[in-house]
Amino acid sequence: xxxxxxYAGPDRESSRGLEVVLEGLARLEYRGYDSAGVAVVTGGGxxxxxxxxxxxxxxxxxxxxxxxxxxxxxxxxxxxxxxxxTDANAHPHVSPDGSVALIHNGIIENYAALRAELGEGGAxxxxxxxxxxxxxxxxxxxxxxxxxxxxxxxAAAMRAVCQxxxxxxxLLVVHADAPGVVVGARRNSPLVxxxxxGENYLxxxxxxxxxxxxxxxxxxxxxxxxITADEVGVTDLDGAAxxxxxxxxxxxxxxxxxxxxxxxxxxxxxxQPRAVADTLLxxxxxxxxxxxxxxxxDPSVLRAIDKIIVVACGTAAFAGHVAKYAIEHWCRVPxxxxxxxxxxxxxxxxxxxxxxxxxxxxxxxxxxVMAVRHAREQGSKVLAICNTRGSTIxxxxxxxxxxxxxxxxxxxxxxxxxxxxAACYLLGLYLAQLRGNLFPDEVATLVAQLRDVPxxxxxxxxxxxxxxxxxxxxxxxxxxxxxxxxxxxxxxxEGALKLKELAYIHAEGFAAGxxxxxxxxxxxxxxxxxxxxxxxxxxxxxxxxxxSNAAEVRARGARTIAIAEVGDDAVLDHADVxxxxxxxxxxxxxxxxxxxxxIFAMEVATAKGYxxxxxxxxxxxxxxx
Ligand code: F6R
Numbered sequence: 001x002x003x004x005x006x007y008a009g010p011d012r013e014s015s016r017g018l019e020v021v022l023e024g025l026a027r028l029e030y031r032g033y034d035s036a037g038v039a040v041v042t043g044g045g046x047x048x049x050x051x052x053x054x055x056x057x058x059x060x061x062x063x064x065x066x067x068x069x070x071x072x073x074x075x076x077x078x079x080x081x082x083x084x085x086t087d088a089n090a091h092p093h094v095s096p097d098g099s100v101a102l103i104h105n106g107i108i109e110n111y112a113a114l115r116a117e118l119g120e121g122g123a124x125x126x127x128x129x130x131x132x133x134x135x136x137x138x139x140x141x142x143x144x145x146x147x148x149x150x151x152x153x154x155a156a157a158m159r160a161v162c163q164x165x166x167x168x169x170x171l172l173v174v175h176a177d178a179p180g181v182v183v184g185a186r187r188n189s190p191l192v193x194x195x196x197x198g199e200n201y202l203x204x205x206x207x208x209x210x211x212x213x214x215x216x217x218x219x220x221x222x223x224x225x226x227i228t229a230d231e232v233g234v235t236d237l238d239g240a241a242x243x244x245x246x247x248x249x250x251x252x253x254x255x256x257x258x259x260x261x262x263x264x265x266x267x268x269x270x271x272q273p274r275a276v277a278d279t280l281l282x283x284x285x286x287x288x289x290x291x292x293x294x295x296x297x298d299p300s301v302l303r304a305i306d307k308i309i310v311v312a313c314g315t316a317a318f319a320g321h322v323a324k325y326a327i328e329h330w331c332r333v334p335x336x337x338x339x340x341x342x343x344x345x346x347x348x349x350x351x352x353x354x355x356x357x358x359x360x361x362x363x364x365x366x367x368x369v370m371a372v373r374h375a376r377e378q379g380s381k382v383l384a385i386c387n388t389r390g391s392t393i394x395x396x397x398x399x400x401x402x403x404x405x406x407x408x409x410x411x412x413x414x415x416x417x418x419x420x421x422a423a424c425y426l427l428g429l430y431l432a433q434l435r436g437n438l439f440p441d442e443v444a445t446l447v448a449q450l451r452d453v454p455x456x457x458x459x460x461x462x463x464x465x466x467x468x469x470x471x472x473x474x475x476x477x478x479x480x481x482x483x484x485x486x487x488x489x490x491x492x493x494e495g496a497l498k499l500k501e502l503a504y505i506h507a508e509g510f511a512a513g514x515x516x517x518x519x520x521x522x523x524x525x526x527x528x529x530x531x532x533x534x535x536x537x538x539x540x541x542x543x544x545x546x547x548s549n550a551a552e553v554r555a556r557g558a559r560t561i562a563i564a565e566v567g568d569d570a571v572l573d574h575a576d577v578x579x580x581x582x583x584x585x586x587x588x589x590x591x592x593x594x595x596x597x598x599i600f601a602m603e604v605a606t607a608k609g610y611x612x613x614x615x616x617x618x619x620x621x622x623x624x625x
Contacts (some may be wrong), residue, residue, distance in 0.1 A: 001625045002091075003028025003077040003106035004191070005209075006172045006182040006202030010071060010229040012043055016087050018558040022059065022209035025075045025379035027256055029055050029411050030264070031105075031204060032619040033078025035090035038062075040070035044127040045176040046101045050076075050090035071180035071229070074172045076103035079619035082111070083128030093132040095139030096123065099176045102138060104131040105204060106189040109167035118268065130167075137161045138173055153179040154537040155226045158183045163222065167367060168623065172202060185224045189366045189623050192390055193217035193225055193232055194243065204361075205388065205621075207407055211253040217244040247390055255406045263612040265410035265502075267568035269595070270461055272455040276591060278404035279412075279422045280450060288444025290430040296399040297355075297381050303435055305355045305381075308335045311343050311371045312359040313622070315413040315497060316420055320359050321490035323424030326587045330432040330446075340367040341625070343374070350378035358384045359428065361408055361416035362621040363391025369625065372396050385423045387618050389414050401427060410613045411554050411620045412502055414598050418457065418495065418591055420530050425450055425588065448584050453592070456582040460595040464603075466579060467596045470561065471603030474528050480505055481522065481529045482597070483512040483553070485546050488532035491590045495530055496599030502605035512549035525557030532593050535563040535570050538586040543570070550574040565591045 005024035008016040009264060020596035021038055029036075036058040037050025047067045051057040053212060076091035082189030092101040105107055108114070111130035119125075125132050141157040143491035152174050158344035162171075168188035174181065184191050184202050194201035194209035194216055202225070207214050218299035219234065220227055223242055226233045234244045261267035284290050295302070316338055324335040338348065340358075342383070356375040360368050363386040372382050384397035387405050403419035429446055432438040438446075458479050474480065480499055492509035499507040512521050512531070523529065531550045534542045551574050554560045562575035565583045572578065581592040605612045 001032050001079040001619045001621055002204070003031040004103055004105050004170055004202070004204045004207070005075045006184060007073045007199065008071065008180055008182050008227040008229055009199035010028060010180070011069070012071045012179055013069045014071070017066060017070055020212065021073045021075035023211065024203055025055055027207040027210070028204055029077050030411055032077050032087035032615060034078045034080045034162045036075070036077045036128070037089070037090045037092050038067070038073060038075040039092040039174055040067050041174045041179050042068040042073040044068070045098060045378060046094065046174065047099055048092050048094060050087060050092065052085050052087050053088060070135050070225040072177050072178070072182050074101065074103050074173050074174055074182060081107055081624055082130040089127045089129050090587045091131060092130065093127060093135040093314060094258045097139055099142070100135050100139045100173060102131065102171060102173045104134065105170040105623060106168035107132060108165055108169060110165065114164070115144065115390045121600050134161060134165065134171060137164065138273040142175070142321060150178055151183070151228060152322055154178050154181060154183045155224055155235065156239070158185050158224050159235070159239055162187065162222070162237055170204065177342045178328050180228050181219045181226065183224065183226050185231060186219055186616050187194055187222050188366060188369060188541060190391060191219050191225070193219065193227065193536050195232065199229050199254055206249045207256045210249060210256055212283050213602065214249040214252070215245050215246065216249055216390065218395065219244055219253060220395070239399060241498065253408050254408060263410060263602065265412055268408055268415045269411055269598055269602070270408065270415055272415045272418045272461060272595065273458040275292060275403070275405035275419045276422045277454040279307040279419040280426065281404070283426050283446045288447045289440060290426065290433050290447070292401065292426065292430045294401055295383070295430065297383065299434055301381060302431060304353055304354070305333065306353045308333055308355045308357060309343070309348060310337045310357045310359060311336060311340045311368060313367055314363055315417050315494060316359040317496045318490040318497070319417050320357070321418035321493070322421050322487050322590045323357070323428065325487045326425055327428040327431065329587060330428045331437050333431070339363065340371040342349060343371045350375055350380045352379045353382040356382045358382055358393055359420050360384070360393050360564070361387045361413055363393040364481060364621050364623050365393070366623050366625045369396065383427070385420055385427070387419065411454065411615055412498055412601070412616050421590055422450070450588065453584055453588055456584050456592050457595060459582050460592050463580070464599050468601045468603045470577060471600050472607055475604055475607045477528050478506060479522065479527055480507045481527065482509040482532070483529060483549055484509070484513065484532035486534060486542055487587060487590050488534055488546070488593065491532045491594045491597070492530070498598055498601035500606065503608055504616070505604065512546050514542055515549055516551065520552065520556070523556045523558050527558050528561060529558040529599065530561045530563065532573065533562050533568065535565050535583060535589065536568050536570060537583070547571065547574050563596055574583050
């Protein structure tokens with residue numbers, strides 16, 4: 001939430017800083033798009049421009065009133081929390097004396113007390129934000145310390161002010177008397193450093209500067225960073241120097257471009273076969289044995305675990321729901337799935353024999369950060385399944401299994417979901433191998449089946465025309481329902497979530513067997529019902545049971561759309577439309593059955609004229625609780 005960019009370079013006259021910051025904001029706009037703003041430290045002080053609305057409104061304003069050049073610049077794209085999306089509430093916020101410009105991601109939880117305190121001293125506020133108090137505090141701190149400006153003074157003021165703040169924040173500040181300097185700080189919100197040649201960068205994530213450098217530094221909790229053109233210095237809040245961890249980003253700027261697709265989401269759907277294949281790559285050997293080198297949890301601990309709790313939010317939680325079916329089946333260990341924001345507050349039973357699996361694309365979802373901390377405090381081991389290197393959740397976990405989906409820019413998660421599910425299968429197979437629940441040849445067979453799945457996903461991605469047509473036909477539906485059993489149930493939930501968030505249509509996913517316990521009352525003539533049909537080759541009459549549920553809704557007039565395996569003829573008697581997917585093993589079916597639902601939601605939203613990549617009220621990476 002909220003995108004943050006900072007630039008420090010050598011040239012006090014140049015417009016390069018502003019260009020770098022605007023390009024970074026364009027790449028970060030997916031994090032929030034309520035308003036945008038920039039500040040530049042010029043020869044004559046600080047110049048700012050900010051606008052409510054999309055970044056394009058800011059760039060138009062900058063064309064009408066260009067800002068002078070400068071050697072330090074910061075930029076912000078906002079997802080509003082405190083105060084609506086107005087010009088006044090947009091960042092940067094400038095101190096009353098005009099010396100300080102500040103941008104912020106997160107929530108300052110004690111801002112009301114600080115604002116009251118400053119108000120007693122006569123401070124006047126121009127916005128309703130929690131951020132503006134910090135700009136006041138920083139300017140006051142610098143003037144009290146008696147040393148105006150300068151990198152050292154600015155960093156010292158940032159450390160002192162951060163000690164007074166509660167909540168979560170990434171802050172970037174520039175000062176009129178400190179040309180070429182940006183100071184940043186982070187607590188519970190993301191901030192990474194980009195190491196350039198003769199210039200340096202800061203960003204909420206590496207996409208802010210990926211076209212300039214792939215060399216980055218991870219920053220830890222409660223650290224303050226100072227960048228100039230040639231130097232990067234990191235300290236803790238007491239001013240002690242800290243060695244930040246360097247890393248190299250393993251994708252390039254092209255990965256963060258649309259590459260000819262109308263939407264990032266369309267591109268990311270097309271990247272799914274690769275995302276799954278890359279996530280599987282190098283995690284098993286030629287004999288089909290699992291080799292998860294990054295599982296830095298003692299095998300004896302993993303052998304002893306008596307419960308797994310998967311914790312995540314939204315789409316990632318649905319990936320965890322799929323994991324439950326696979327891991328319980330393969331490993332015979334109970335798996336619970338919990339929404340991260342419920343987990344901590346329900347006082348879950350956690351012991352040193354519980355493995356907590358935290359799934360997150362961004363690695364920054366605040367509800368999950370808090371869940372991870374809680375689990376570790378209780379003595380449980382935490383494994384992160386994450387797509388973003390250097391992010392908070394893997395850093396704070398005992399081990400991390402990275403998905404290799406590449407950057408996911410569209411707000412609605414697609415390729416991250418598939419790669420999370422694939423990573424969960426890897427975890428399940430690894431644990432089954434380690435704990436002796438499966439014989440080596442069984443593991444090898446499942447690994448081989450998994451390696452075939454990317455081709456099956458490709459087949460579904462390539463066969464989108466029918467789904468597109470269906471989307472045009474159903475574009476005006478007020479309600480759409482999704483039914484599934486077993487691993488089809490989380491797929492139904494995900495199909496409904498995609499349609500809600502992109503097309504703003506009331507959509508609900510149900511366990512198909514639950515229908516007759518209430519939800520079937522929603523079915524009336526013409527209502528579209530998607531039914532995720534399991535393979536007829538599967539066990540436990542699952543297929544027959546789901547077809548019965550399809551028949552029940554069809555008998556009540558629903559327009560029934562089945563997602564069914566190629567060659568499943570029985571489905572033809574129970575569906576008005578059949579979308580075919582290739583045959584894959586039952587437990588792996590979500591990787592193919594979810595794809596038509598993603599495409600459906602995207603196409604309905606497109607037909608309605610909505611912005612698919614940036615749906616209303618949402619932002620990628622939810623860094624507030
Ligand atoms: C929905 C979606 C969200 C995220 C959720 C978790 O399309 O993208 O539901 O899945 O906010 O985000 P991460 O995976 O970054 O923790």
